[in-house]
Amino acid sequence: MGKVIACSNHKGGVGKTTSVVNVGAGLARLGRKVLLVDMDPQANLTQSFGVNKPEYTIYEALKGEHELMPIEVNDNLDIIASTLDLSGAEMELSSEAGREYIFTELLDPIRDNYDYVLIDCPPSLGLLTINALTAADELYIPLQPHYLAIKGLTKIIEVKDKVRKRLNRKLEITGVFVTQYDKRKILHRDVVDTINTYFQDKVFDTKIRDNIALAEAPSMGMDIFRYNEKSYGAEDYLKLCKEILVRQEG
Ligand SMILES: Nc1ncnc2c1ncn2[C@@H]1O[C@H](COP(=O)(O)OP(=O)(O)O)[C@@H](O)[C@H]1O
Ligand SMILES: [Mg+2]
Numbered sequence: 001m002g003k004v005i006a007c008s009n010h011k012g013g014v015g016k017t018t019s020v021v022n023v024g025a026g027l028a029r030l031g032r033k034v035l036l037v038d039m040d041p042q043a044n045l046t047q048s049f050g051v052n053k054p055e056y057t058i059y060e061a062l063k064g065e066h067e068l069m070p071i072e073v074n075d076n077l078d079i080i081a082s083t084l085d086l087s088g089a090e091m092e093l094s095s096e097a098g099r100e101y102i103f104t105e106l107l108d109p110i111r112d113n114y115d116y117v118l119i120d121c122p123p124s125l126g127l128l129t130i131n132a133l134t135a136a137d138e139l140y141i142p143l144q145p146h147y148l149a150i151k152g153l154t155k156i157i158e159v160k161d162k163v164r165k166r167l168n169r170k171l172e173i174t175g176v177f178v179t180q181y182d183k184r185k186i187l188h189r190d191v192v193d194t195i196n197t198y199f200q201d202k203v204f205d206t207k208i209r210d211n212i213a214l215a216e217a218p219s220m221g222m223d224i225f226r227y228n229e230k231s232y233g234a235e236d237y238l239k240l241c242k243e244i245l246v247r248q249e250g
Helices: 016-029 044-048 058-062 084-092 099-107 127-135 147-151 153-166 186-202 212-220 232-249
Strands: 003-007 034-038 071-074 077-080 116-120 138-143 172-178
Touching: 003 016, 003 127, 016 034, 016 044, 016 077, 016 116, 016 138, 016 212, 016 232, 034 044, 044 212, 058 084, 058 099, 084 127, 099 127, 127 153, 138 153, 147 153, 147 186, 153 172, 172 186, 172 232, 212 232
Parallel strands: 003 116, 003 138, 034 077, 034 116, 138 172
Antiparallel strands: 071 077
16 A cells, blocks of 8 residues: 655644655655655646646546546656646635545556655645645655744644544644754754654654755756755655665565
């Protein structure tokens, strides 16, 4: 059964998309069959793979126009693309019966074609994120090491608890990790201590360092392994992937 992991944090710019792209690419390199779902109207994940005018998108699928249509972007790696149109979906779907389950229903027939399905959520906690959390087995939260990073988390934990109670009893936070980390900064080390105290064994040992190659790769339509395999970014995301596989597969 394909494992479905939603990557969410309603704060923007924390590394959700970068992490879904590069964890996805890393797991694919490690031989797993991976599907990435772009659930964000900004379509950054889609663009990160150089997919510009996708024929099929999550938007039309959510509206019932077609099934989920994966686009192959590399060996073992498919994506469900997004477009700006998706920004209208929350309003358009808001009065549908069972609106929180639309994506779960779409994913059902194809999830077992994959070992892992990773969902890149938008920077909000609206209906698109709820659809992702309803379909997910697990929730990963990327964080930037700032003082306010933890404060903002109460909201996403509240939403996770509600989804768990009403829509998806299996949903759990199973992974928290720090991105854009600079170990020379005392602030960063302090925030990591706080995160460890709060989330304990949910926190991954791997910290994703601040690395310019990670910011450059999307403009070339490449993941970090194709863009610069020798970068810190590639090293960190590969390490994170291996940690994920140990947790998932032992
Ligand atoms: N570890 C990192 N080092 C340097 N830049 C990063 C790193 N992670 C993400 N970025 C850059 O920071 C910005 C925000 O990251 P992104 O993954 O788009 O965040 P989100 O999806 O949470 O909004 C992007 O321009 C991205 O390229
Ligand atoms: Mg994003």
